[in-house]
Structure formats: C-alpha cells, structure tokens
Amino acid sequence: MPVRIDADARRRHIVDATLRLVMTGGLSAATFRKVAAEARLNIGSIRHYFADHETLIVAVAxxxxxxxxxxxxxxxxxxxxxxxxxxxxxxxxxxxxxxxxxxxxxxxxxxxxxxxxxxxxxxxxxxxxxxxxxxxxxxxxxxxxxxxxxxxxxxxxxxxxxxxxxxxxxxxxxxxxxxxxxxxxxxxxxxx
Structure with missing residues (x-):
C-alpha cells in the first residue's frame, strides 16, 4: 500500500526548513538543493509543492x-x-x-x-x-x-x-x- 502524505503538513515542513535557511543565510541560501537537504527530502519533493524559488519565498513570507x-x-x-x-x-x-x-x-x-x-x-x-x-x-x-x-x-x-x-x-x-x-x-x- 502506498504511503499517504499530508500535503499541507509537507508544505509547512518545507516552508519551515526554508525559513531556517533564510534566517541564517538570506534568500540566496534558500536554493532548492539546500531546502531539500534542510528538510531531509529530495529536490523533486520540493518542486512538487513549489514551482520555483519565488513561489517558495512568497510562501515563507x-x-x-x-x-x-x-x-x-x-x-x-x-x-x-x-x-x-x-x-x-x-x-x-x-x-x-x-x-x-x-x-x-x-x-x-x-x-x-x-x-x-x-x-x-x-x-x-x-x-x-x-x-x-x-x-x-x-x-x-x-x-x-x-x-x-x-x-x-x-x-x-x-x-x-x-x-x-x-x-x-x-x-x-x-x-x-x-x-x-x-x-x-x-x-x-x-x-x-
């Protein structure tokens, strides 16, 4: 049986990881690669929820x-x-x-x-x-x-x-x- 993922919880998890990165390194630190590492997800998971860097930063703000x-x-x-x-x-x-x-x-x-x-x-x-x-x-x-x-x-x-x-x-x-x-x-x- 496939694992069910709570989409809202996953988005919040990604946003929280991005928030931590922005806090310590500014907006440029919030690359998809770094966000994926911080959130302990693969980049594909980040891209599934956020089309681009701007969309992710808007979600954080x-x-x-x-x-x-x-x-x-x-x-x-x-x-x-x-x-x-x-x-x-x-x-x-x-x-x-x-x-x-x-x-x-x-x-x-x-x-x-x-x-x-x-x-x-x-x-x-x-x-x-x-x-x-x-x-x-x-x-x-x-x-x-x-x-x-x-x-x-x-x-x-x-x-x-x-x-x-x-x-x-x-x-x-x-x-x-x-x-x-x-x-x-x-x-x-x-x-x-």
Missing amino acids: TEVGDRMGRRLTRYPVAAAGDRPAAKRHLLRVIEELVPLDDERHREAVVLMEVIAASRLNPAFEPVVRQMAADLRTVLIDALAATGAPDPEHQAVHLAALISGLSLDAVTPHGSAGRATVRAVLEQHVDRL
Missing part, C-alpha cells in the same frame, strides 16, 4: 505574516471610550510586530529580506504590498480606539517606527536592543 496575524487575534480591540485600555491594546499589538523575542526576531529577519528583495523582484511585490496594507489596517483600527487624531496619518508614522526599530534590531545598522525597542514603543504610545 506569507507564513510569517500569518503567524503574526494569529498572534494579533489574541488581542481584541478595547471597548469604545476606554482610552487607557485602548492604549494598552495598541502597545500589545505593536509589540507583536517587532523583534522582542527569538521568534519575532526570526520573523523580522525574514520579512526584511523579502521586503528588500521586492525592490528588484516583482514576484515578491504583491505579498509585500498585502502585508503593508494589513499592517496599516491593524494600526488604524487600534489607533482609532485610542481616540488619536487622524489615525490614518498616525498609522503611517507608527509603521515607519516599527520598520525602523525592527531594522535596527536585526541588522548591524543599529544597536536597538529589545529593552530599547520596548521603551521607545511605550514612550510613543504614552504620547498619543
């Missing part, structure tokens, strides 16, 4: 975005009129989006790699644009609950702060440690 989205659902929006609760909610949401632990650090590294690559590779542009739109929506909703003036404009500002802090936290560009990132975010939310 989508998985990272989905993980962030699942964490965000743990924080329901505060009741209308409860400004302190709404500000606490906003801070929790923002903290889920920056590298404050190892998991979020890995996610930030992968996202930075894909975002940077989207400048030259149009295959990555749709997933990057969707993630940016999703981020804006989450931030606008959370900011609106705080009563902040012009939540759309504030969301742009906050998204830039999140991006900058994340870049500094995961690259030699800056030296923002986790405590600094958290303190800057708390200060920003307090000022709203």
Whole structure:
C-alpha cells in the first residue's frame, strides 16, 4: 500500500526548513538543493509543492505574516471610550510586530529580506504590498480606539517606527536592543 502524505503538513515542513535557511543565510541560501537537504527530502519533493524559488519565498513570507496575524487575534480591540485600555491594546499589538523575542526576531529577519528583495523582484511585490496594507489596517483600527487624531496619518508614522526599530534590531545598522525597542514603543504610545 502506498504511503499517504499530508500535503499541507509537507508544505509547512518545507516552508519551515526554508525559513531556517533564510534566517541564517538570506534568500540566496534558500536554493532548492539546500531546502531539500534542510528538510531531509529530495529536490523533486520540493518542486512538487513549489514551482520555483519565488513561489517558495512568497510562501515563507506569507507564513510569517500569518503567524503574526494569529498572534494579533489574541488581542481584541478595547471597548469604545476606554482610552487607557485602548492604549494598552495598541502597545500589545505593536509589540507583536517587532523583534522582542527569538521568534519575532526570526520573523523580522525574514520579512526584511523579502521586503528588500521586492525592490528588484516583482514576484515578491504583491505579498509585500498585502502585508503593508494589513499592517496599516491593524494600526488604524487600534489607533482609532485610542481616540488619536487622524489615525490614518498616525498609522503611517507608527509603521515607519516599527520598520525602523525592527531594522535596527536585526541588522548591524543599529544597536536597538529589545529593552530599547520596548521603551521607545511605550514612550510613543504614552504620547498619543
């Protein structure tokens, strides 16, 4: 009798292996040969689920975005009129989006790699644009609950702060440690 393979589980296994490779070596490290070795599969198995490198990387970026989205659902929006609760909610949401632990650090590294690559590779542009739109929506909703003036404009500002802090936290560009990132975010939310 042939062995049954759970296609969704196999795809997740391949995506997880790719995520590890991107984390340690960037997008160029995620060749089909290296992914197959990391996943302990043959290259044919990788090609069965992913037509090319771009499709695989889009799946990895989508998985990272989905993980962030699942964490965000743990924080329901505060009741209308409860400004302190709404500000606490906003801070929790923002903290889920920056590298404050190892998991979020890995996610930030992968996202930075894909975002940077989207400048030259149009295959990555749709997933990057969707993630940016999703981020804006989450931030606008959370900011609106705080009563902040012009939540759309504030969301742009906050998204830039999140991006900058994340870049500094995961690259030699800056030296923002986790405590600094958290303190800057708390200060920003307090000022709203």
